[in-house]
C-alpha cells in the first residue's frame with residue numbers, strides 16, 4: 009500500500025491540535041504497516057503563543073516556542089510561507105526560509121493559516137498589536153514616555169506621557185489594558201512618579217462589556233478593570249491617532265502618549281491568493297466536516313475557515329478554544345473519510361453554554377452562562393486556570 013503524506017499548513021492552536029489528533033488516529037494504521045509521513049509547514053521558526061501576545065507589552069517574555077520544545081513528536085517541520093494549493097496536482101507551493109520557491113505533494117492537507125489583527129488604515133497612527141515585535145515596541149514606547157515624564161515640568165504634557173489608549177475592547181484589548189495599567193503603575197512608583205497619574209483608557213465600541221454577557225457581568229468586569237487602573241469608555245471608537253492626540257468617533261479627543269489598536273481579527277490575507285474557495289469575508293468555505301469545497305482530501309479549520317454548526321446555523325468564532333476543538337474532531341473525520349464511513353459533523357462548543365476566561369494581570373475573570381444562569385469567578389484561581397489552559401493549547405512540555 010502507498011505511503012501517505014499528511015501536510016498541515018500552520019502550527020497555531022488549530023494546526024497543532026489537528027496534527028496531534030490525526031497522528032493519534034493513524035496509530036492503528038501504522039501498526040498494520042501503513043507508513044504515514046507528517047509534515048508541518050509554518051512561516052515561523054516556532055509556535056507563536058498568540059494568546060500571550062500582550063505579555064511582552066509589559067515584560068520580556070518569549071512567546072515563540074521552538075517546535076522541538078513542544079509535546080509533539082514524529083513530524084517533519086518545514087519553515088516556509090505557503091502561497092498556493094493545487095488540488096488537481098495535490099501539491100502546494102511555498103517560499104522557503106531563504107526565499108526560494110519550492111513545492112511539496114500531499115495526500116491529505118489541512119489548511120490552518122489562522123488570522124491577523126485588523127487595522128483601520130495606514131494613517132491610523134499608534135501601534136496595532138499584531139506580532140511579538142509590535143508588543144516589544146509598545147513596551148519600549150511607554151517606558152520611554154515614563155522616563156520622559158520624570159523630567160517634564162508641564163503637568164499637561166506629563167499627564168499625556170503617562171496616558172495610554174487601547175482601542176478595541178475584545179478579550180485582547182481587555183487583557184492588554186489591564187496588564188499595561190498594572191505594569192505602568194508599578195514602574196511609575198519606581199521612578200517616583202505619582203502612580204495615580206497613570207491613565208489607561210479602554211475604548212469599547214459597544215454599550216457595555218462583554219456584549220454576549222449579562223449587564224451585571226459587564227458591570228463586574230468594569231469594576232475589576234477599574235481596580236487594575238483601567239477606565240472603560242463605552243460607545244467610543246478611536247478614529248485615528250496623530251501627534252499624541254487620539255480622535256474619537258463622537259468628536260472628543262484624548263491626549264495620550266500611545267494608542268494601541270486591538271480591534272479584532274480578520275482571516276489571514278494570504279488566503280486570497282491560495283486558490284481555495286473563500287467567503288466574501290475571506291474565510292475558507294468548508295462543509296460540516298471541514299472539507300474544503302471542491303477540493304478532495306483538503307480540510308480547513310481554525311480562524312481561517314468559516315465553520316457553521318448545522319444544528320444552529322451559527323458560525324464558530326475566532327477563538328483558540330474553538331480552533332482546538334475543531335482540530336480534535338478533524339482527527340476522527342480524516343480517519344472516517346479514509347475508511348469510507350460517515351464522519352462526525354461539526355458541533356459548536358458554545359452550542360449549549362457560553363463562557364470566557366479573561367486574564368487581568370495575575371488574576372482572571374471567568375464567566376459561564378448555562379441554563380440561563382450567569383456565573384462568574386474572579387481572582388487568582390481563574391488566572392491560574394487560564395495559564396494552564398494556554399500551556400495545554402500550546403502543547404508545552
Ligand SMILES: Cc1cc2nc3c(=O)[nH]c(=O)nc-3n(C[C@H](O)[C@H](O)[C@H](O)COP(=O)(O)OP(=O)(O)OC[C@H]3O[C@@H](n4cnc5c(N)ncnc54)[C@H](O)[C@@H]3O)c2cc1C
Nearest residue numbers: 018020021022050051090121122123180310311326327328
Ligand atoms: C492578542 C490576541 C489575544 C487573544 N486572546 C484570546 C483569548 O484570550 N482567548 C481565545 O480563545 N482567543 C484569543 N485570541 C484568538 C486566538 O488567538 C485565535 O483564535 C487562535 O490563535 C486561532 O488559532 P489558529 O491556529 O486558527 O490560527 P493562528 O494562531 O493564527 O495560527 C496560524 C498559524 O499559521 C501560520 N501561517 C500563517 N500564514 C502562513 C502561510 N502562508 N504559510 C505557512 N504558515 C502560515 C502562522 O505562522 C501561525 O503559526 C487572541 C488573539 C490575539 C491576536
